[in-house]
Amino acid sequence: MASPPPKRTRRFVSLHLKLLLLFTLLFTVVFALAYYWFYTFATNQAIRRIGEDLRDTLVGAAAGINGDQLIALYETGQPNEAGFTDDPRYQAQIDWLDTVHKVEPRAWLYTYLKGNQPNEMIFITDLFSRYNTDKAAGFQEHYIADNVVPPYAGLQDTTLDLHPYTDKFGSWISGYTPIRNSAGEVVAGLGIDFQADYVAQVQQAIINSMLMAFAITYVILFILVFMVSRFFTRPIVNLTSIAERIGEGDYQQDLTVLQKDQFPDEIDKLAEVFEIMVGKVQQREQNLKRQVAQLRIEIDDAKRQRDVKKIVETDMFADLQAKAEAIRKRRRQQLEVKPSEDDESTETTPDGPSTETQPGLTS
Numbered sequence: 001m002a003s004p005p006p007k008r009t010r011r012f013v014s015l016h017l018k019l020l021l022l023f024t025l026l027f028t029v030v031f032a033l034a035y036y037w038f039y040t041f042a043t044n045q046a047i048r049r050i051g052e053d054l055r056d057t058l059v060g061a062a063a064g065i066n067g068d069q070l071i072a073l074y075e076t077g078q079p080n081e082a083g084f085t086d087d088p089r090y091q092a093q094i095d096w097l098d099t100v101h102k103v104e105p106r107a108w109l110y111t112y113l114k115g116n117q118p119n120e121m122i123f124i125t126d127l128f129s130r131y132n133t134d135k136a137a138g139f140q141e142h143y144i145a146d147n148v149v150p151p152y153a154g155l156q157d158t159t160l161d162l163h164p165y166t167d168k169f170g171s172w173i174s175g176y177t178p179i180r181n182s183a184g185e186v187v188a189g190l191g192i193d194f195q196a197d198y199v200a201q202v203q204q205a206i207i208n209s210m211l212m213a214f215a216i217t218y219v220i221l222f223i224l225v226f227m228v229s230r231f232f233t234r235p236i237v238n239l240t241s242i243a244e245r246i247g248e249g250d251y252q253q254d255l256t257v258l259q260k261d262q263f264p265d266e267i268d269k270l271a272e273v274f275e276i277m278v279g280k281v282q283q284r285e286q287n288l289k290r291q292v293a294q295l296r297i298e299i300d301d302a303k304r305q306r307d308v309k310k311i312v313e314t315d316m317f318a319d320l321q322a323k324a325e326a327i328r329k330r331r332r333q334q335l336e337v338k339p340s341e342d343d344e345s346t347e348t349t350p351d352g353p354s355t356e357t358q359p360g361l362t363s
Helices: 015-063 067-076 088-103 149-153 197-247 266-312 315-347
Strands: 107-114 120-126 142-144 159-167 170-180 186-195
Touching: 015 088, 015 107, 015 159, 015 170, 015 186, 015 197, 067 088, 067 120, 067 170, 067 186, 088 107, 088 120, 107 149, 149 159, 149 170, 170 197, 197 266
Parallel strands: none
Antiparallel strands: 107 120, 107 186, 120 142, 159 170, 170 186
16 A cells, blocks of 8 residues: 655745735835836937937038029038148038037037938038047048938938937937038038937936935835734634634634624624624534544443353353352252151151141140
8 A cells, every 4th residue: 555645844924924024025026017107208209319319419500501502512621631621611511510519418410411422521621620539530531330310311301310329439319311402402411429328318317317206215114014914813813812712622712802893894703703703613512522522432332232142152151150050050959859758757866756837726
């Protein structure tokens, strides 16, 4: 016969702790989702705001550029040894770009053309030439871009690339718009790299504020959940303790302590049902004890009868019974013989006849 599998050991975890862990996990998920939503929403709002500023800056800056002068500069201007040009028209173009930059310090402007090679851009002016020549594109410099879709689209209409990208010079969002000549024809494009540090600042501010708010709210909610779960589980803990004492045979328990006078709930109903159940269990236990006592008496009587039967059916008992019968038989014989002997002794007495009155001689 196969042995039963060993009983698996289970670790007791109180309902209070389970509720605490459950609500803590729930609040963590809710806060994580709320944080993600707010972070994404605030970031998108910041990018949208930057996009609006970028579009306004593009349109205003393009309106102030002399398209005829710009294309003439590209066609007739001569680069210098530094890679830029000493042409006064170049300085006039840079002056306007610098004016826009002073109005909107986040904006760094440049002008360009579409090259003949795939993904090729040709720079005409770059505001960085006045502030940091290491970052600036040279006059008539040809550049093969990784992605020229937005700049090429900017030669036809105002185009924004609102996906922040980062290089060694910082984080940027770019926009492009066409530059027209006096005849209204598109002759070049204006590009603006907008510093996206504002987005990073917004994101960092969200992280800092949300972490602080999360920590404070989390602690407060944890304390509230601890207190509320303890309040709701206390009657169950008390009922469990009472049930353990009843299980040990102590039926004299006061279940009214679990019941509330006002606003009764399921715990009160459970206490009432439990109290009725305890009374029935106690009554059944008493009935069972009486039945067990009666059954024990019947069992003892049956056992005695079996023991007597076993003794009676043995050869030793039969022999003893025969001996006892023989003894009783001899006893009866002795009792029958003794009266006869007494009569004979009376008739032969030397002193004369017996003084015992004989039957029939009485007067």
